[in-house]
Amino acid sequence: MTTLRPYEERTTRDLDFVGKSTVRVDGLEKVSGSARYVDDMDFGPDLLHAEIVESPYANARITGIDTSAAEAVPGVSKVVTGKDFPFTFGLYMKDRYVFAQDRVRFVGEQVAAVVARDPKVAKRAAKLVKVDYEELPPIFDPIEALKPDAGLIHPELGDYPHVPWFYPHDNTNIAHWRKTRKGDVEQGFAEADLVLEGEYTVPRYAHCAIEPHVIVGLYDQSGRLTMWSASQSPYTQRHLFAEALAPLGLTHQDVRVITPYVGGGFGGKAGVSMEIMGAAIATAVKGHPVKIRFTREQEFYNTYQRQGMFATIKMGVKNDGTITAIKHIMNWDAGAYVEYGANVVNAAGLSATGPYRVPNVWIDSKCIYTNLPPGGPYRGFGYSEFMFGLESHVDRVAEAIGMDAVEFRRKNAIVEGDILAYGAEMNPSGLIEAIDRTAAAIEWGKKEIADDPNRVIGKGFAVFWKAPAMPPNASSASFLKFNEDGSMNISVSGMELGQGYLTAMAQIAGEVLSVPPAKIRVETPDTDRNPYEWQTVASHVTWSCGNAVHAAAVEAREKIFDVVHRVHGYEEESLYLEDEHVRSSTDPDFNLPLRDFVIDGLESADGTFKGGPIVGSGKFMPEFTSTRSDPETSQGGHPNIHYTVGAAGVVLEVDRETGRMKVKKVALAVDVGKAINPSLIEGQITGGIVQGLATVLYEDMRFSDKGKLLNANFTDYKIPTAHDIPEETIPIIIETAQPDGPYGARGVGEHTMIPAAPIIGNAIKDALGIRIESMPITAEKVALAVMKAQASKGDEQ
Amino acid sequence: MRTDISVTVNGEPWLLTVEPSDVLLETLRSKVGVKSPKIGCERGDCGSCTVLLDGHTVRSCLVLSVEVDGHEVVTIEGLNDEGLTQLQQFFVDMNSFQCGFCAPGIVLAAAELLDENSEPTRADVQEAIGGNLCRCTGYDPIIDAVLAAAGAGRGTQ
Numbered sequence: 001m002t003t004l005r006p007y008e009e010r011t012t013r014d015l016d017f018v019g020k021s022t023v024r025v026d027g028l029e030k031v032s033g034s035a036r037y038v039d040d041m042d043f044g045p046d047l048l049h050a051e052i053v054e055s056p057y058a059n060a061r062i063t064g065i066d067t068s069a070a071e072a073v074p075g076v077s078k079v080v081t082g083k084d085f086p087f088t089f090g091l092y093m094k095d096r097y098v099f100a101q102d103r104v105r106f107v108g109e110q111v112a113a114v115v116a117r118d119p120k121v122a123k124r125a126a127k128l129v130k131v132d133y134e135e136l137p138p139i140f141d142p143i144e145a146l147k148p149d150a151g152l153i154h155p156e157l158g159d160y161p162h163v164p165w166f167y168p169h170d171n172t173n174i175a176h177w178r179k180t181r182k183g184d185v186e187q188g189f190a191e192a193d194l195v196l197e198g199e200y201t202v203p204r205y206a207h208c209a210i211e212p213h214v215i216v217g218l219y220d221q222s223g224r225l226t227m228w229s230a231s232q233s234p235y236t237q238r239h240l241f242a243e244a245l246a247p248l249g250l251t252h253q254d255v256r257v258i259t260p261y262v263g264g265g266f267g268g269k270a271g272v273s274m275e276i277m278g279a280a281i282a283t284a285v286k287g288h289p290v291k292i293r294f295t296r297e298q299e300f301y302n303t304y305q306r307q308g309m310f311a312t313i314k315m316g317v318k319n320d321g322t323i324t325a326i327k328h329i330m331n332w333d334a335g336a337y338v339e340y341g342a343n344v345v346n347a348a349g350l351s352a353t354g355p356y357r358v359p360n361v362w363i364d365s366k367c368i369y370t371n372l373p374p375g376g377p378y379r380g381f382g383y384s385e386f387m388f389g390l391e392s393h394v395d396r397v398a399e400a401i402g403m404d405a406v407e408f409r410r411k412n413a414i415v416e417g418d419i420l421a422y423g424a425e426m427n428p429s430g431l432i433e434a435i436d437r438t439a440a441a442i443e444w445g446k447k448e449i450a451d452d453p454n455r456v457i458g459k460g461f462a463v464f465w466k467a468p469a470m471p472p473n474a475s476s477a478s479f480l481k482f483n484e485d486g487s488m489n490i491s492v493s494g495m496e497l498g499q500g501y502l503t504a505m506a507q508i509a510g511e512v513l514s515v516p517p518a519k520i521r522v523e524t525p526d527t528d529r530n531p532y533e534w535q536t537v538a539s540h541v542t543w544s545c546g547n548a549v550h551a552a553a554v555e556a557r558e559k560i561f562d563v564v565h566r567v568h569g570y571e572e573e574s575l576y577l578e579d580e581h582v583r584s585s586t587d588p589d590f591n592l593p594l595r596d597f598v599i600d601g602l603e604s605a606d607g608t609f610k611g612g613p614i615v616g617s618g619k620f621m622p623e624f625t626s627t628r629s630d631p632e633t634s635q636g637g638h639p640n641i642h643y644t645v646g647a648a649g650v651v652l653e654v655d656r657e658t659g660r661m662k663v664k665k666v667a668l669a670v671d672v673g674k675a676i677n678p679s680l681i682e683g684q685i686t687g688g689i690v691q692g693l694a695t696v697l698y699e700d701m702r703f704s705d706k707g708k709l710l711n712a713n714f715t716d717y718k719i720p721t722a723h724d725i726p727e728e729t730i731p732i733i734i735e736t737a738q739p740d741g742p743y744g745a746r747g748v749g750e751h752t753m754i755p756a757a758p759i760i761g762n763a764i765k766d767a768l769g770i771r772i773e774s775m776p777i778t779a780e781k782v783a784l785a786v787m788k789a790q791a792s793k794g795d796e797q
Numbered sequence: 798m799r800t801d802i803s804v805t806v807n808g809e810p811w812l813l814t815v816e817p818s819d820v821l822l823e824t825l826r827s828k829v830g831v832k833s834p835k836i837g838c839e840r841g842d843c844g845s846c847t848v849l850l851d852g853h854t855v856r857s858c859l860v861l862s863v864e865v866d867g868h869e870v871v872t873i874e875g876l877n878d879e880g881l882t883q884l885q886q887f888f889v890d891m892n893s894f895q896c897g898f899c900a901p902g903i904v905l906a907a908a909e910l911l912d913e914n915s916e917p918t919r920a921d922v923q924e925a926i927g928g929n930l931c932r933c934t935g936y937d938p939i940i941d942a943v944l945a946a947a948g949a950g951r952g953t954q
Contacts, residue, residue, distance in 0.1 A: 027889040030897030031904065032881060033833030033873035040832035208932055210837045210845055211898045263835070263898030264932050296838040498895025498933040679892045683938060687895065690935035714842035714930065722923040722936040729937060 017510045018743050021679030022517050025503045026261070026496055035261045038214040038230045039293055047216075048077060048290040050281050051122035053112040053129045054302070055104035058138035058371035058707030059153070062102050062111065062131060069128040070114050075121040078285050079129065081112040085280045089244035090339025091236065091271045093162035093175065095154060096374070098244065098280045104133070105153055105336035106373045107708045108301040110274075113281055115290060138707050142333045142368035143310065145173040153336065153369040163471070165627040165639070166342055173369040175334060176342040178349025180363040180421045181633040188325025188360030192316030196397050200313065200389030201774035202757075204333065204701040205306040207378055208719050211263020212299045215275040217282030218289040223249075225282060226256045229275055232265040232495045233535035234258070234525045240272045241279040248283055255279075258526045265497040266691070267377035270537045271340045273303045300712035304376025305701065307341055308333035309348075311389040316360075321403045321411045325360035328352040330386060334367045334375045341375035342367040347469035348382030350634060353421050354390045355431055355465035355645045356412040361421040371707050377537060379750045383466045384692065384757065388775055391462035391758030395765065405762070406439045409463050414645070422634040427642040427746075430736035434647040434669035435463060441667035441730045442649035454656050457664070458767025460759035461649045466751050467640035468538030475621035476545035477531035478552040480509055482614045486580050486595030488515055490549060493525035493533035494541040499749050500680035504542050505549045507676055508742050512553035513560075514577035515594070531617070539644065539747030542676060544620050546742030551618025563611035564592065567602040622740075642738055644746050646670035648689070648755035652763035659783030662727070663693060666759070669732035670751055674744035678733055685731035685752045692756025694720045700776050802866035806831060807875025815862040822846045822857035825872065833873045833901035837930070844929030847902035848872050854909050856928075873901040876908060883949060884908055887942040895933035903929045907943045917947055 029035040067079040082099040090096050100111045112129050116122035139145045139153065150173060154160070158170035166176045189195050216228040225245075231237055234257040242252045262269060278292050294303070314327040330348055334341045349365025378384075398408035410432060418426040439445075439461065448457040479491040490509055496502045502524075506517035523530065533545060560582060561572040570584045577583070577594075584590040596602075601611035622641050629637035651665040668685050675681050698718050702710045711717045737744030757775055765771050770785045799814050806829050813828055822839075825831045825848070837845035839858050846857040849871040857870075876882055881889070884907060894900045903926050910917055910925035917925070922943045923936075931939065 021892070023890060024892050026897070027892065027894070028881075030894050030900050031885045031888045033901045033904075035897050035900075036832065037835070037898065039836060040826075042830075209896070209898075210843055210930055210932055211835065211896070212837070261897065264896040266932070293836070296840070296842075496896075498897065500892070500895070683892060683895060683934060686935040686937050687933050688935075691932065713840065714838055715840075719930060719932065720936075721928070721930065722926045722940065725923075725936050729935070 015511055016514065017507045017517055018676055019674065020677065022503060022507055022677055024500055025506050025517060025520065025522055037211055037261050037263050038216060038228050041228060041260065043216060043289040046288050048115050048117055048285055048288050049119035049122050050113045050115045050277070050290055050292045051119065051126040052110050052277065052292070053114065053126050053131065055100065055107060055109040055111055057104055057133055057135055058107050059136040060104050060133040061136065062100060062104065063134050064132040065112060066130040067112065069130065070125040073121060073125040073128065075118055076114060076116045076125045078115040079112060080281055080284050084284060087244045087247060089240055089272060089276055091240065092343045093160050093166060093339050095160045096337040096339045098276050106371055107706065108373060109336065110277060110302065113277060115281060115285055138371040140370055140372055140703065140707055142331050142370055145368050145370055146331070153371060165346065167631050174366055175338045175369055176345055176367040178346045178365040179632055179634065180349055180361060182421050182423070183360035185325045185327050185360045185362040189316040192324045193319040194397065194400055195314060195316045196393070196400055197312065197314045198389070198393050198396060199773060200311045200392060202309045202385045202388055203775060204308045205378060205695050205699055206300050206701065206717060207266040207268030209264030209266055209268055212294045212296060213269065213274050213303055214291070214293045215278030216289055216291045217278040219282040219286050221287050223254055224256065225250060225254055225279060226258065227275070227279055228258050230262050230269060231259050231275065232262065232270045232497060232537060234527050235493055235532055236535045237272050237275060238527045241276070244276060245279060245283065256526070256528045259495060260524050262495055262497055265495070266379045267381065267537060268303050270377045270535055296714065297712040300717065301373050301709045304340065304378070305335065305373050306378035307335065307344060307375030309385040311386060313389055313393045315393055315397050317397050317401060319401055321401065321408050323356055323358050323412050326353055326358050327362040328386070328390070330365045332365070332367050333370050333372060335370055335372045337374040338367050338369065340377055343469055344375065344377060344382040348386050350422055350639055351383065351465070351467060352386045352390065354387060355414045355463050355643065357414050357418045358421070363421065372703065373709070379691065380466065380754050381469055381538065381750060383464065384695070384754045387462065387464055387754050388757040388761065391755065392761045392771070392773065395762045396771065406435060406444050406461055410435050413463065422629060422639065423636060424638045427738065428736045429643065429645045430671035430734040431463065431645040434645060434671055434734050437732050438647040438649045438667050438669045441732065442651050442665055444649060448651065450653055455653050456656060456767040457651060457653050458763040458765070459649065459651055460761065460763030460766060461647070462755040462758040462762065463645070463647045464751060464754040465643045465645045466539070466754060467643045468540040468747060470534065470538050470540060472625040472627050473621055474534035474544070475619060476533050476541065476548040477619040478545065478548040478617065479531050480552040480556055480616040482594065482598035484595065484599045486515065486593065486598060487519040490520060490522045491530040492522065492545055492549065493527065493530045494545045495536035496524060497536060499684060500677060501536065501541050503680060504546065504676045508546050508549050509553040512550060512557055514580055539749040539751065542745055543738070543741045543747050546745060547620035548618045550742045551620065552616040555618060556614050556616030559614050559616070563597065563602055567604050567610050642746055644671060644748060644751050646751060648759050650759040650763050652760065652767060654764060654767045654782060656786055657783065659779035659781065659786065661697060661779060661782065665728045665730065666726045667730035667732060668752055668755065669734055670748055671734040671736050672748045673738035673741050673746035674735050675733050676743065676745050681733055681748055682731040684748055686729050688752025689729060689756055690720050690725055692753030693760065696757040696760045696775055696777050698776055698778055800863050802863060804865045805869040807871055817863060819862040820858055821860040821862050821865055824862040825857060825870070831872050831874060835898055835901065844902045844906070845899050847905050847929060849905055849909065854906050873904050882908065884911060884943065884946040887946040891938055891942040891945065893934065893938040893942040899929055899931040903931065903939060910943070911947055915947060917944070919944065
């Protein structure tokens with residue numbers, strides 16, 4: 001364990017701003033309609049629009065493209081195809097193409113683009129691009145894709161560059177196979193009093209940020225490529241654009257990515273997906289800005305989707321409830337390209353024990369190509385998927401040995417210092433407190449009776465955990481400067497996705513420098529001006545960038561103390577900041593306002609000035625992580641920085657006839673280490689629960705037998721409205737400090753949707769005695785299961 | 798066939814030339830330069846393009862520009878000349894929004910509700926904003942702010 005504890009303030013005095021439910025620094029802009037998103041920016045009358053020509057087939061060879069009819073349409077400035085950009089790109093594995101080359105691998109894949117000043121002209125002309133295809137048999141089921149005679153979706157798999165912690169299997173459809181082995185799992189089953197097996201299915205899901213993906217690119221006459229992007233990842237986008245377009249002579253210095261406010265991300269705007277087309281097309285229409293705004297339909301089928309997953313779980317337990325072994329096999333429907341999604345598979349493969357102390361572990365997590373849209377990051381990053389099966393299974397195991405489901409979890413809950421599946425030690429964790437407080441909040445153990453005799457009430461419980469999945473050297477940096485009035489600006493390159501990151505950064509800097517967050521502006525990123533941030537994903541920016549901002553503020557404070565010491569003579573050790581003033585512990589009368597000198601410096605006795613504009617810079621990299629481990633066991637590395645843990649419980653009313661479910665109460669406790677802003681964390685809990693409940697209660701992607709997504713709109717893919725929320729939500733914040741986090745904070749953004757599915761499955765079992773092992777658990781599915789159970793009961797009689 | 802229309806947007810008169818197929822949302826964004834109504838689904842599902850037409854909420858992606866000839870459109874920019882309404886101030890103070898993309902539409906839907914019903918119930922608020930999708934908040938912080946604004950008096954004043 002690291003013992004880094006740089007935040008002495010936490011123990012030596014009360015905090016002024018950290019830990020307070022400060023009003024968001026972006027609240028006024030957003031509520032007044034002033035906040036600008038990419039599509040709100042004006043690019044003048046010269047702006048071009050690109051319309052994408054897409055594959056109607058899930059698996060086909062391209063035998064010819066004829067663009068002449070489209071090019072002949074008046075107003076069309078350019079038609080581009082894969083031939084113009086024979087480049088691959090990708091975050092963790094370069095298996096994706098800017099435009100399809102000689103093959104398409106999912107319905108909706110980009111084959112060509114038509115550029116015109118008038119978007120209506122571009123759309124009309126795009127229909128005239130003639131593409132000849134030779135259809136190949138598609139594979140939609142990952143289990144089919146594993147068969148030895150299955151066609152290869154990527155025959156070139158062995159040639160794709162990838163990160164060192166991926167293990168692609170050449171000449172198969174397995175793009176990556178994470179194996180984690182600890183102890184002896186067969187011995188563990190032999191020692192168990194009960195061994196239980198189960199199978200669980202999770203379908204694909206869509207992020208449904210309300211703002212669609214938008215990209216605007218301008219490749220100007222000087223050779224600069226400027227991109228305005230609705231993205232979670234400005235720096236990663238710059239890097240991937242520069243990498244992919246290097247054959248055109250572009251370097252990192254030539255590429256600039258500007259990311260104003262983004263209208264929701266949830267992982268869907270991480271990495272690079274459709275944006276690569278904007279960058280490539282811009283180079284083909286030099287001197288003219290070009291925009292691609294995805295329609296809601298495209299948003300569903302050609303960005304990222306949450307991957308589907310089929311799991312088998314085998315768990316051994318002793319009669320006293322001790323888990324002896326877990327064997328967890330996960331086969332992922334990763335889609336046509338896995339450049340990002342393979343790392344979701346990897347993350348699950350390291351952590352599919354859940355937050356339990358398990359001596360013997362066997363995990364296989366296989367990333368399997370299919371001819372469905374590319375899978376990728378989605379809030380929860382694999383954990384939502386496997387925790388549905390695992391936490392359903394834990395309830396079944398507890399019931400089988402006659403133990404209370406909460407007591408079973410409490411007994412096996414992981415604690416600080418326990419050895420994780422891959423051999424590293426567990427970080428400080430308040431899991432048991434989370435379990436106890438959640439159980440109390442839903443009055444676990446107390447049976448509730450519905451007013452309506454047709455309805456029954458069940459209670460469901462689950463624990464959760466998640467670690468950020470990042471490269472071992474993912475880092476953050478921050479600049480900070482004072483203004484004449486003592487206000488401040490902070491430059492960072494994390495994205496304000498709505499989680500309140502900018503506010504949290506203002507609170508951290510404000511705490512160090514005694515400046516109220518309301519006097520601190522935090523800018524959205526521009527890679528030419530703001531310092532580096534890897535990406536705003538993985539629930540890591542409060543932790544990682546928070547450390548960088550803290551470091552920048554400390555550096556600025558040291559400069560303040562230095563100049564005060566030089567001009568006024570006080571020892572630097574005696575100086576401290578309070579209410580935007582410099583004070584000295586040796587002179588109670590000394591009280592120097594920051595605004596008096598943070599730009600203009602301090603006047604010395606001889607009339608000269610010392611100091612000057614106060615600026616600070618800071619950075620953070622987790623120097624203790626490593627992905628170097630044995631590929632057959634995953635033992636030896638330290639791939640994850642820390643886990644955030646918690647528990648959730650639900651009181652669910654179910655109508656026996658219609659299957660209709662009403663969430664009467666839901667409680668979620670999460671150990672955030674330190675709540676930088678409790679109001680924002682409650683926002684994450686309330687919003688995350690609703691997003692998670694939707695994945696279990698009704699959201700579902702439906703594909704035709706040709707692989708075409710059938711419900712690519714908000715009428716047929718229903719997401720929650722204001723009517724679809726729990727009657728009562730109880731957020732519970734636990735604070736077991738993370739020693740290397742800013743003021744003890746760790747990440748929380750994704751975690752709040754992870755337990756939603758298993759608490760519903762477990763509550764239905766409690767209410768009806770029926771176990772449903774596949775998501776979503778719709779009213780229809782529940783009603784049919786009740787009918788089936790009644791029919792088989794009738795047969796027995 | 799292009800048509801000239803005369804429309805009041807946020808109190809200011811505009812004379813605009815539009816195509817018969819132009820929708821109000823695009824006209825507002827590209828010809829008037831009002832950017833708060835957002836493009837989210839272009840088929841009336843999400844509500845992020847909500848504006849007030851003669852005082853009542855409409856989805857501007859489902860209204861043809863020619864239909865607003867002689868009428869009055871108000872977006873969030875025109876809600877209050879003096880700055881924020883009380884309702885908006887409650888939204889700010891209670892950290893009601895996250896990404897903010899749905900905020901212009903929801904603020905208008907809630908303003909319309911409080912104009913018509915000064916003592917709404919929780920269910921009334923849910924109904925009023927039921928056509929405006931928000932993927933971030935789980936709606937509770939938004940509903941709480943509308944109820945708090947109503948409780949504090951006339952939210953839109």
